[in-house]
Each structure stands twice: as C-alpha cells, then as structure tokens.
Amino acid sequence: MPLQMEIPALQRFLEREFPQVAADFHLEEVTEDRLILGLRVAERHLRPGGTVSGPTMFGLADVAMYLAILSHLGPVALAVTTNCSIDFLRKPEAGSDLRAEARLLKLGRSLAVGDVLLFSQGVAAPVARAGLTYSIPPKR
Amino acid sequence: MPLQMEIPALQRFLEREFPQVAADFHLEEVTEDRLILGLRVAERHLRPGGTVSGPTMFGLADVAMYLAILSHLGPVALAVTTNCSIDFLRKPEAGSDLRAEARLLKLGRSLAVGDVLLFSQGVAAPVARAGLTYSIPPKR
Amino acid sequence: MPLQMEIPALQRFLEREFPQVAADFHLEEVTEDRLILGLRVAERHLRPGGTVSGPTMFGLADVAMYLAILSHLGPVALAVTTNCSIDFLRKPEAGSDLRAEARLLKLGRSLAVGDVLLFSQGVAAPVARAGLTYSIPPKR
Amino acid sequence: MPLQMEIPALQRFLEREFPQVAADFHLEEVTEDRLILGLRVAERHLRPGGTVSGPTMFGLADVAMYLAILSHLGPVALAVTTNCSIDFLRKPEAGSDLRAEARLLKLGRSLAVGDVLLFSQGVAAPVARAGLTYSIPPKR
Numbered sequence: 001m002p003l004q005m006e007i008p009a010l011q012r013f014l015e016r017e018f019p020q021v022a023a024d025f026h027l028e029e030v031t032e033d034r035l036i037l038g039l040r041v042a043e044r045h046l047r048p049g050g051t052v053s054g055p056t057m058f059g060l061a062d063v064a065m066y067l068a069i070l071s072h073l074g075p076v077a078l079a080v081t082t083n084c085s086i087d088f089l090r091k092p093e094a095g096s097d098l099r100a101e102a103r104l105l106k107l108g109r110s111l112a113v114g115d116v117l118l119f120s121q122g123v124a125a126p127v128a129r130a131g132l133t134y135s136i137p138p139k140r
Numbered sequence: 141m142p143l144q145m146e147i148p149a150l151q152r153f154l155e156r157e158f159p160q161v162a163a164d165f166h167l168e169e170v171t172e173d174r175l176i177l178g179l180r181v182a183e184r185h186l187r188p189g190g191t192v193s194g195p196t197m198f199g200l201a202d203v204a205m206y207l208a209i210l211s212h213l214g215p216v217a218l219a220v221t222t223n224c225s226i227d228f229l230r231k232p233e234a235g236s237d238l239r240a241e242a243r244l245l246k247l248g249r250s251l252a253v254g255d256v257l258l259f260s261q262g263v264a265a266p267v268a269r270a271g272l273t274y275s276i277p278p279k280r
Numbered sequence: 281m282p283l284q285m286e287i288p289a290l291q292r293f294l295e296r297e298f299p300q301v302a303a304d305f306h307l308e309e310v311t312e313d314r315l316i317l318g319l320r321v322a323e324r325h326l327r328p329g330g331t332v333s334g335p336t337m338f339g340l341a342d343v344a345m346y347l348a349i350l351s352h353l354g355p356v357a358l359a360v361t362t363n364c365s366i367d368f369l370r371k372p373e374a375g376s377d378l379r380a381e382a383r384l385l386k387l388g389r390s391l392a393v394g395d396v397l398l399f400s401q402g403v404a405a406p407v408a409r410a411g412l413t414y415s416i417p418p419k420r
Numbered sequence: 421m422p423l424q425m426e427i428p429a430l431q432r433f434l435e436r437e438f439p440q441v442a443a444d445f446h447l448e449e450v451t452e453d454r455l456i457l458g459l460r461v462a463e464r465h466l467r468p469g470g471t472v473s474g475p476t477m478f479g480l481a482d483v484a485m486y487l488a489i490l491s492h493l494g495p496v497a498l499a500v501t502t503n504c505s506i507d508f509l510r511k512p513e514a515g516s517d518l519r520a521e522a523r524l525l526k527l528g529r530s531l532a533v534g535d536v537l538l539f540s541q542g543v544a545a546p547v548a549r550a551g552l553t554y555s556i557p558p559k560r
Contacts, residue, residue: 017188048157054221055199062194081194082391083413085225085365085505087533087551089526105537105549106509110390111362111415113507115535115549117525129525129535131507131551133363133413135391222531223553225365225505227393227411229386245397245409246369250530251502251555253367255395255409257385269385269395271367271411273503273553275531297468328437334482334501339475361474365505 004074006030010067013075018063025063028099035068038121039098050094052127057098058086061116061130064100069112069134072104079112079134086130093120098127110136144214146170150207153215158203165203168239170211177204178261179238190234192267197238198226201256201270204240209252209274212244219252219274226270233260238267250276284354286310290347293355298343305343308379315348318401319378330374332407337378338366341396341410344380349392349414352384359392359414366410373400378407390416424494426450430487433495438483445483448519455488458541459518470514472547477518478506481536481550484520489532489554492524499532499554506550513540518547530556 007027014022029036045056062081069079092098099119106113111133118128147167154162169176185196202221209219239259246253251273258268287307294302309316325336342361349359372378379399386393391413398408427447434442449456465476482501489499512518519539526533531553538548
C-alpha cells in the first residue's frame with residue numbers, strides 16, 4: 001500500500017475540508033504502517049476537572065484514522081465512519097496535549113478498518129484505544 | 141430500580157457539573173425503563189455539509205446514559221465511561237435537533253451497561269446506536 | 281421492509297447451510313420488527329461451572345441477526361459478519377435454554393446493522409447484548 | 421508488570437480449568453508485553469466452506485487475553501469477560517491454524533483491557549482484531 005498523500009497534502013486537505021478544527025491538529029508522522037496525529041488541547045476540549053473530554057478523544061481517533069485512510073486512497077474517496085468502539089483506559093493528564101497513533105488493518109473495496117492508541121504527551125501508558133470502521137463509497 | 145433523581149434534579153445536576161454544555165440538553169422523559177434526552181443542535185455541533193458531527197453524537201449518547209445511571213444511583217456516585225461502541229447508521233437531518241433514548245441493561249456494584257438509540261427529530265429510523273459501559277467507584 | 285422469508289423457509293435454510301448446528305436452534309418469532317431465536321443448550325455449549333460459554337452466546341447472537349437479515353433480503357444474498365460488540369451482563373442460568381431477540385436497525389445497500397438481547401429462559405434481565413454489522417455483497 | 425505465571429504454569433492452568441478445550445491451544449510466547457497463543461484448527465472449528473467460524477475466533481481471542489491477564493495477576497484471580505468488540509477483516513485460510521497476539525493495555529484494580537490480533541499461520545495480514553474488557557473481582 002504505497003502512500004497517495006504525505007503530510008503536506010494531508011494538512012492542506014484538513015485545512016480545506018475542516019477549517020473550524022484544522023488548527024487543533026498537527027501531523028507528526030505518516031508512513032505506510034502508521035500515522036501519528038497530535039491534538040493541541042485547548043479550553044473547549046476539557047471537561048470539569050481539567051481532563052480532556054470523551055468526545056474530544058473520540059474525535060481525535062476518528063480524524064487520525066480518516067487521514068490514515070486518505071494517505072492510502074488519496075483525496076478522491078469520501079470515507080464515512082460506520083463504527084467506533086473506544087475503551088477509555090486512564091484519565092488524560094490535565095494540561096497535556098494528546099497524540100494518536102493509528103494503523104490501518106484492512107483497506108478493502110468497500111470497508112476500511114483500523115485501530116488507534118491515544119496518549120498524553122510524555123506518558124507511556126495509553127489513555128484510550130479505539131477500533132474504527134469506515135465505509136468507502138464505490139468509485140464513480 | 142426505583143428512581144433516585146427525576147427530571148428537575150437531573151437538570152440541576154447538569155447545570156452545576158457541566159455548565160458549559162447544560163443549555164444544549166433538555167430532558168424529555170425519565171422513567172425506570174428509559175431516559176429521553178434532546179440536543180438543541182447549534183453551529184458548533186455541525187460538520188461541513190450541515191450534518192451533526194460524530195463527536196457530538198458520541199457526546200449525546202454518553203450524557204444520556206450517564207444521566208440514566210444517575211437517575212437510579214443518585215448524585216453521590218461518580219460513574220466513569222469505560223467503553224462505547226457506536227454504530228453510525230444514517231446521516232442526521234441537517235438543521236434538525238437530535239433525541240437520545242437510553243435504557244439501562246445492567247446496574248451492578250462496579251459496572252453499569254446500557255444502550256442508546258439516536259434519532260433526528262421527526263424521523264422514525266435511528267441515526268446511530270451505541271452500547272456504553274461505566275465503571276462505578278466503590279462506596280466510601 | 282416486507283418479509284422475504286418466514287419461519288419455515290428460514291428453518292430450511294439453516295438445515296441446508298448449517299447442518300452441524302441447525303438442530304440447536306429453533307425460530308420462535310419472525311416479524312418485520314424482530315426475530316426471536318432459541319438455543320437448546322447442550323453439554324458442548326457449557327463451560328466449567330455449567331454456564332453457557334462466551335463463544336456460544338456470540339454464536340447465538342450472530343445466527344439470530346443473520347437470519348433477521350435473510351428474512352428481509354431473501355436467501356440469495358450472502359451477508360458476512362464484519363463487527364460484533366458484545367457486552368456480557370450476567371451469568372446465564374445453568375441448565376436453562378437461551379433466547380435471542382434481534383432487531384434490524386439498518387438494511388443498506390452494502391451494510392446491515394442490528395442489535396440483539398440474549399436471555400436465559402424465564403429470567404427477565406438480559407444476560408448479554410450485542411451490536412452486529414454485516415457486509416452485504418453487491419448484486420450480481 | 422513482572423510475570424506471575426509463565427508458559428508451563430499457564431498451560432497447566434488451561435488443562436485443569438478447561439479440560440475440554442486445553443488440547444486445542446498451545447502457548448508460543450509469554451512476555452511482559454505480549455502473549456502469543458496458537459489454535460490447532462479441527463473439524464469442529466470450521467463452518468461450511470472450510471473457514472474457521474466466528475465463535476471460534478471469538479473464543480481464541482478471549483482465551484488469549486484471559487491468559488495474558490493471568491500471566492500478570494497469577495492464578496488466584498477470576499477475571500470475567502464483560503465486553504468484546506471484534507472486527508472480522510478477512511476469511512481465514514482453509515486448513516490453516518490460527519495465532520492470536522494479545523497485549524494488555526490496562527491492568528487496573530477492577531478492570532483489565534487489552535487487544536488481540538488474529539492471524540492465519542503464514543499470512544501477514546490479520547484475519548481479525550478484538551478489544552476485550554474483563555472485570556477483576558476484589559481480593560478476598
């Protein structure tokens with residue numbers, strides 16, 4: 001599975017398609033085997049007590065896997081999330097950015113499946129893991 | 141499982157503990173068997189194209205089940221989401237509010253499990269379904 | 281979604297396609313809204329202690345949803361399970377048969393999604409719940 | 421997390437607690453980071469067409485993660501599977517044994533969480549992946 005899009009193209013895609021949130025994310029690594037996406041944690045990502053909210057972690061895992069699919073398929077395809085099973089393992093560190101490590105396990109004609117580990121920056125044990133499935137529309 | 145909290149107490153709990161988002165939600169029904177929670181969809185819940193974002197749907201399901209647990213346990217307990225498996229079934233209607241119907245399937249000493257259906261207002265087929273698990277801390 | 285197959289046709293399908301296990305199952309109800317499938321629990325379904333094993337519960341949920349899809353699609357299509365998220369809620373009663381209640385939440389062109397509750401006969405609280413997704417191959 | 425049980429102790433545990441199925445499994449590797457468990461595929465694990473059945477794959481993932489937990493906790497604890505989310509990625513090779521690679525992501529006081537990849541022997545791409553959660557009873 002050679003890459004169809006590398007970091008600059010993926011970053012531009014994010015900025016064009018998701019202008020409201022693109023500045024939150026920064027791509028750290030994109031290879032055939034995995035994609036690492038950072039989230040700059042801001043006030044709106046937090047819940048009372050200062051830890052990152054569940055919807056924010058869900059969203060980070062979803063964007064990371066979406067970009068991993070695009071890196072292999074190119075910008076034409078429009079993948080749609082059909083399932084996400086996420087385990088919350090530990091409270092994220094208050095005031096720390098998050099990092100998602102995504103790997104694609106299957107890229108079929110109609111379905112793509114992968115999993116993601118989420119980390120607080122500087123902590124070895126993951127804060128969450130997710131398995132995600134995407135439906136890939138037929139080529140026109 | 142008689143109710144420990146009804147709509148007014150749950151609404152006050154939301155406003156006290158989650159002041160940033162409490163105004164988005166309104167409780168429609170709370171019985172022993174199910175809890176119905178509405179989401180007033182606003183600009184920040186949308187993604188390009190005008191449909192409600194995945195993280196917003198995840199968050200609505202999570203809050204609905206959390207309140208269903210509180211309605212049975214009372215405000216003392218602090219439940220923590222440990223797993224959510226969510227299936228996205230259809231695109232929500234653009235410009236429509238969402239409604240979550242949550243039912244508690246198990247309320248054990250250390251775990252609570254339930255599932256949620258999400259609907260666009262006025263449409264019979266669900267837009268998503270989720271199964272959620274919460275860890276309930278031991279009583280002090 | 282009018283039914284394409286009713287109980288006798290589904291039972292014959294089971295006997296033809298899954299001759300090793302068909303005798304374990306009996307269809308109790310098939311309507312547009314739900315399908316109820318019973319499992320006659322035998323020695324090989326048990327684990328030490330006498331309760332029904334996890335793989336047996338998984339298999340029952342899978343067969344129930346598969347038949348629910350066939351009841352709507354007819355025997356031509358060959359659906360493949362792509363995801364199952366199952367919550368084990370309570371130990372099944374030793375020596376009791378199990379019952380699965382399946383409902384189809386989405387029957388799309390390429391994906392079908394539904395959920396299942398599993399019960400020990402004669403007990404009101406469910407022993408497990410599962411959400412399942414199937415890939416439906418394109419028509420030839 | 422130093423190991424409490426290594427391969428011989430785990431194998432004896434399997435034979436004592438699960439005598440009906442212990443001969444199907446063989447432990448290939450147990451380290452602090454992962455556990456590899458092989459399944460000797462036999463007639464009863466197959467479905468029509470010769471591929472390994474879904475319940476068999478579920479069971480293999482479950483046993484592998486269960487043993488990974490025991491390797492860290494020792495034989496005293498009795499962990500109970502509470503959730504499994506499994507993605508079926510590809511048909512297993514007919515006539516090939518399966519291999520499960522399990523890693524423990526969290527070992528808390530009351531919950532353990534991990535994930536598993538399943539492979540057909542000799543094929544690089546996984547046939548399934550699963551995330552599993554176990555409830556760990558309080559120490560007596």
